[in-house]
Amino acid sequence: MTATYPQEALSAHPPYRHLAYGSTAKRSPDHPLVVIPQTLSELTGPVYGRDSVAPDDSDLTRQHKAAPIGERIIVSGRVLDQDGRPVPDTLLEVWQANAAGRYIHKVDQHDAPLDPNFTGSGRCVTDAEGRYRFISIKPGAYPWRNHPNAWRPPHIHFSLFGPSFLTRLVTQMYFPGDPLLALDPIYLSVPDEAARRRLVSSFDIETTQPEFALGYRFDIILWGRGATPMEN
Amino acid sequence: MPGITPSQTVGPYFAYALTPRDYGRPEIVTNDLVTPTTLGRHIRIEGRVLDGDGAPIGDAMVEIWQADAGGFYAHPGDARRRSNVGFKGFGRSGTDAEGRYGFRTIKPGQVPGPGDTMQAPHVNVGVFARGLLRRLFTRLYFADESANDRDPILACVPTAERRTTLIARRRPGEGDPVYVFDIRLQGKDETVFFAG
Numbered sequence: 001m002t003a004t005y006p007q008e009a010l011s012a013h014p015p016y017r018h019l020a021y022g023s024t025a026k027r028s029p030d031h032p033l034v035v036i037p038q039t040l041s042e043l044t045g046p047v048y049g050r051d052s053v054a055p056d057d058s059d060l061t062r063q064h065k066a067a068p069i070g071e072r073i074i075v076s077g078r079v080l081d082q083d084g085r086p087v088p089d090t091l092l093e094v095w096q097a098n099a100a101g102r103y104i105h106k107v108d109q110h111d112a113p114l115d116p117n118f119t120g121s122g123r124c125v126t127d128a129e130g131r132y133r134f135i136s137i138k139p140g141a142y143p144w145r146n147h148p149n150a151w152r153p154p155h156i157h158f159s160l161f162g163p164s165f166l167t168r169l170v171t172q173m174y175f176p177g178d179p180l181l182a183l184d185p186i187y188l189s190v191p192d193e194a195a196r197r198r199l200v201s202s203f204d205i206e207t208t209q210p211e212f213a214l215g216y217r218f219d220i221i222l223w224g225r226g227a228t229p230m231e232n
Numbered sequence: 233m234p235g236i237t238p239s240q241t242v243g244p245y246f247a248y249a250l251t252p253r254d255y256g257r258p259e260i261v262t263n264d265l266v267t268p269t270t271l272g273r274h275i276r277i278e279g280r281v282l283d284g285d286g287a288p289i290g291d292a293m294v295e296i297w298q299a300d301a302g303g304f305y306a307h308p309g310d311a312r313r314r315s316n317v318g319f320k321g322f323g324r325s326g327t328d329a330e331g332r333y334g335f336r337t338i339k340p341g342q343v344p345g346p347g348d349t350m351q352a353p354h355v356n357v358g359v360f361a362r363g364l365l366r367r368l369f370t371r372l373y374f375a376d377e378s379a380n381d382r383d384p385i386l387a388c389v390p391t392a393e394r395r396t397t398l399i400a401r402r403r404p405g406e407g408d409p410v411y412v413f414d415i416r417l418q419g420k421d422e423t424v425f426f427a428g
Contacts, residue, residue, distance in 0.1 A: 005428070007427060009233075009235065010236075010428075012235045012237075013236075013365070014238060016364065016366060021363070021365070023241075026417075027289070027363035027364055029368070029417060029418055029422055029423075030422055031422055033428075034427065036385050037384065039344070040309070041305075041356050041371075043309055044297075044309045045307060046261075046320060047307055082233045082236060084234070093249055093260075094249070097245075103248075106247075107245065107291070119255075120249075121249035157242070159250060163309070165356055168358060170360060186240060189365050190238040198238065224233070
């Protein structure tokens, strides 16, 4: 195996310590990360293909007896590597608050109603061209205690695997034109503005379905190994 | 080359999606990697995830990725792959209020390293939590392995004292071996974390 993942690409990530986001203060390492050679242990990774999800897993509006309250949305896009190659057959897991800004998680005590028809979690696997698609409802903003009058912008959490242990990514997708983004320390933890904008989906009339739901496009770019294909 | 999509924290509310057993929802990944067809020495891995004050982190998620007992990865990138049906080599565990996580798995075999080296048996570990804007990546090695002394990755760690943070100790007792591996995100005895 020759091509390895170049370290430079990682500069797009937030630093571990970003004190405007208070929870990083005691959870970020003091020591610098140790750079190691990328071995088979890093260049391989878990495989969860199409047999690991059911077709309905990607429709968050059909998991209960009735439809959830809120603005129905379609979120779709492609998972690509840095060379623009599609990442096929890779698992995406998503989770989000309901339209009122409340998670079903036991720890969430925000005084907003739960929706008995909305859990807010889904899964799908990319197709041969790296495409994915979820149907959901637009999540609400919600307050948190990071600083006075702190509100998280509406977002959907994404978890992806990609082709190796090193391409694992957990991130958040935001919505275009949201005034809360300029005030959100988690969004702003990404130092580079162009990189930050990659976290914001775009409204997409092509994805929008007449008489049904607005469409948002969110492409995800995973760490790439450069042009050399994997070989022994 | 276009830039990658940046990481964002997993936040405090992932459990119902990523480790949803307590929510009565089907799990795609569990903390039990052993199936009836898995070959190898059954072991348990247990430990705590702790913050810079030594306080338990009750809302973390630990993921492991490892080779099978023969040292083969269940992945098309491992061209040497031999059939060990049912062993995927990947697991996920949440942490409880005391910061405890745990896995039932098998002891991995040795895997080739750079050049002609062989790596000591090890498990790749990823840590996610509220307050972690990116995954932390570390490795677990086994205290009862003499191959640790020649491991090319442990050799990258600057001091012997820091290397010890990567060595899981075996808990004395009968039955399947239990290896204890605490993960300290910061401060005294901070675990060594790798780039990637």
